[in-house]
Amino acid sequence: MPAAASRTGTPPPGELDLDRVRRDTPGAADQVFLDSAGSSLPPSPVLETVIAHLRREARVGGYRAANERAADLTAIPETIGKLINAPADAIALSDSASRAWTDFGYAVPLTAGDRLLFSTSEYASNAIALLHRAKSSGASVEPIPADATGRIDLDALNRMLDERVRLISVVHAPTNGGLINPVREVADLAHQVGALVLLDACQTTGQLPLDVAALDVDALSATGRKWLRGPRGTGFLYVRPELIAELEPAGLDLHSATWTDDADYTLAAGARRFEFWECDVAARLGLGVAVQYLLDLGPDLVYRAIAALAARLRAGLAELPRVQLRDLGVEQSGIVSFTVTGVDPDQVRDRLRDAQITVTVSRASSTRLDMRRRGLPAVVRASPHCFVTSDDVDRFCRTVARM
Template identity: 55%
Template structure:
């Protein structure tokens, strides 16, 4: 069980207000901040190169830390600057040509969909949408009916940006692999709130960010490339980090996931990312998932009882994201009125998840994402505040 007093002591801001935006950019715990600040100070004292050399062992150990966190091998882990950089890097490495097909779910995220459409247009491939099931989740049954040997990639969003549903990833992966397709899992909203196991999910590529549920700095990301998929990929770009210049007209690519890394990165931020992963492992990913799921369920149930408030989450299995609308009040106004009371939520807009939001005739939803450092009393206060807003409206 998570020691609530201890994690709140590590998160002073969580005691000054009700923070419900870990799906956006969460609050970093004190050990993560200390790691960053110490390295920045060291860079100021001796320069960035020397400071990085001093921490070479810690950078190297970070690959094993994430291997433990994500259920893969250290050689299958690469670090990037964001979830989007990870996702685009992975997608651009997948061979794709005229007549090939890419399948996506209805909850696909805009930052994935746009590169998909651009590249499909350029090479003559098609991007096709797998319908959601009756519960609003990526339908593995519908996927099975759409698969053939022309499908090269299935893109799966583990947890969508605009709702609480959790995809049935394992069944999707098994179906895709029967026709030889690669499975690219967007775990941007999953890492740090769900107990992830790449082996158990049977996916080929995993992309994630540090700044959300993992509670790491902004400008950090991770990419997992399974060994079985690596030989099928061709990095779209490499520098002296991912390859060696061996002769005037030749080079040699690395044979592990780090072929997808670029040499320059924010050293302090990456050390913060690694420390955040260690912090999560110290708490226990399964315990964190249990705590986050319970808090979201508590908030969801409270909001569902309010007249004029509609909870918009779908799916049989739900995550830590709680979305809702308030009759008579635009989502942005709800956000701002709650912020004035020290309650931080965010808004999901239709363009970020165009297919799903359009299908459900939603322009915006209020998004609340309580992490394990939020108390039930704070959640009850949020429900009371929303009730007051609705009465005033």
């Protein structure tokens, strides 16, 4: 297996600068951190940006401090656009992936008889929002069957499609394992009947290549706190530019619209209509720095390092007789899910924590259809980012073996 990254001197061309990444991640020095699918360790430039702005607000007030960073704030959508191949005015900044997802999902007009489809690996927040919209509009919500690998069954989807399908929600990678769904193939089928595709990229933005033009999705929601290594309370929404003018968000304020007449208003141009004026300015600045940090490192190098570490982790766990890997799919992401025979997932997490190893537990309540189908109440989830070393992974596997 190729090394995930170099740790000696200047890295050779085409290899991640792990020395730099480790220096910039002091939180990784005294632990094995394997929870970037939950909330990752931010690099030092992100932390310093957020703290510096909070200190500036304390000295001069929030308005003046924000005005001083107006150019940097304006540049954040452009920076994100470079990462996902989108124009800046197609990106709205948000406070979470769930908020971004619902901002789009609630803007899609629905009437009685419309159909909403979602994958069996759907995240609970998305499913709840779909059910809520269906209840208020008279639409129906239907799961798309999974194929033998756990991915969206494209043949089954094709049979389900008709002109009543308004929206298809696709989880790119679920929260409970390494599955990756076939996004472009779903989009191609959906667009044949005029359905919109909303991609939940919460678990893939920052760990897998994302090109919204190549994927041909109509919208994409993402968070800052996971694989992007940004602050909590940040996220973004991408909306296909030619679609924006057709949508009116469920909520508006004086940022997303202008009060143009006593009894009328005009929506903001571009995806800004999905933003509200009030926000955590320090956190948004941190998000911009986090995305730029990834761009500076080289996204492909980061993605490759994550994939190599996850593969090493899976290989190590596969050698342990009482461990069952629970990942589905053909290609797999940097999320590794497993169980240990005779040991509750919470106990596995806690024993690892006692050994200064951080993982988390993913429960059936988050991905109800998939976990119920497989009879899994919970799994242990390990998710290595590029600041993790091969030695860290080996230490993790040895600790699990001792259980």
